[in-house]
Amino acid sequence: MKAAAFSYVKPRSLAETFDLLERHGEGARLLAGGQSLIAALNMRLDTPRVLIDLNGLKELSGIRVDRDSIAIGALTRHRSLELSEDVSQHLPLIHAAMPFVAHAAIRNRGTFGGSIAFADPAAELPACCIALDARFVIRSRAGERRVAAREFFKGLYETDLRPGEVLAGGEFARSGVPYRYSFQELARRHGDYAIVGVAACARIGAGVLSGVRIAFCGMGPTPMLASAAAAALDGRACSRDVIAHAQASLAQDLAPFDDLYQTAATRMHLARVLLGRAIAQLTTDYEY
C-alpha cells in the first residue's frame, strides 16, 4: 500500500525540532531510520500529518567512550553498532545481539534510538538495554533528563517519552569488572522479530555467578527483566538444580501471550530452553 499524504520537514538543530514538535503536536512523528515507521505509514497503520526527519542532527549520532561510561547517540545506525570496535570491547552483549537485528539492508538504515523509542517488545536492543541497566537521555525545550531503561518501557509500544521530547541516546556504565554475556534468540526466519530472545550478563568467579541480569524480548508487552530467575542464579554455583530452579522462576518474571504462531505456553517453554543455553554460555570456559 501507499502512505497517506503527509508533509515533511528536516530541522537543522534540536531547537528547531522542539519548535516543530510544539507547532505540530500530536500530528507529528519523528523520523529516524524509518525502518518501522515508514512500513507503518505504507500500511496506513499510522497517518501523521507531519514527519520531522531527525537525520540532519549530527549531534545525535555516534558512539563515545568516556572514563566511566559509553554513550550511544540515538541516530547511530545498527550497522555502526555492529562494526564498532568500542561496542565489541565495552558492550559485548550488544555486539552479540546485532546480527539478530533484522537484515543487512535494514541495519544499514535503522537506528539505536528508533528501536528504543518504537519499543517493540520483540526487539533486541530494548532487552539488551534493560539487561545492561542502561539510562536513556531525553531532551526537550526544558532541558535534559535521564531515565533508567527498566522504567522507560511502559507498555506495548508505550514509553516514558512525553510530548515535545526527543530521545537523544543511551548511556551504559563501564563497570571495570569484566562480565560474561550471552544473547540467544529464536525466530522463524533469521532477522525476523524474535519469537523469544534473551539477553543475559553476569560476573563469574570460582564457578559462582554474581550480578546476574537477564532480560527477555517477545515475552510480554515490554522487554521483560527476569528478576526472579536472576535471583535464583545469583551467588550460586551453577548446578543442574540451580539452573532448573531459575528456569522455573521465569513463570514469575514473564507474561507471554498467544499469537497466530505460538501459544503463551510454547513461548514459556522456549524461554526456559533459551535461558538454559544462555547460562551454559555464561559459564562455559570462564576466565578469572
Added chain:
Amino acid sequence: MSTEAADTLEISLQVNGAPVRRRVASRLHLADFLREELGLTGTHLGCEHGVCGACTVRVDGEIVRSCLVLAVQADGARVETIEGLSAAGTVGALQRAFHERNALQCGFCTPAMLLAAAELVERQPDASREDIRRHLSGNYCRCTGYQAIVDAVEVVCRAHRAGGIR
C-alpha cells in the same frame, strides 16, 4: 531545505551516476520514485513494508530497502539500482553465476538478490554458506528454494577471494 513542513519538495540526487532533479511528494517512497518517475523498473516492489527485500537498492554505497526510504530523504544521495550496476559490470560475475547455476526462475527477486549478494561479496568474501544464507535472509525467493542462489553466491565469493574476476 526549509524548516517549514511541505507536501512536495525539490530534490537533487545522483542516480546511476547521472544527476537528477525533481519535485516530489513528501509521501513518495524511493522505490516508486525510481520506478514511476525515472522508469527504472528493475527495482521491484513486493510487500512494500520491508519484509521481502525485492526493492533493494544502494544509497551512498550501502544496500537499503527503497520502500522504507522516502524519495525526499535521498536528497543529496548517490543512488544505484540494478540498471546502473548491470551496465557498469559491478554485478557481472554474480549475474553469470546465477545464470549458470539456474539461481532464478521467475526473476522477480533477482535484481535485489544480486544487490544484496554483491554487498556480501565485497564485505565478506570469505563468507561460509551459513553466512550467505544469513546475509540473504532478508530477500525472499518463492521459486528456487535458495539452494542454487547460495551455490551461485558461494562460487563468486570464492572467485573474489582468489582475486578473480567480479
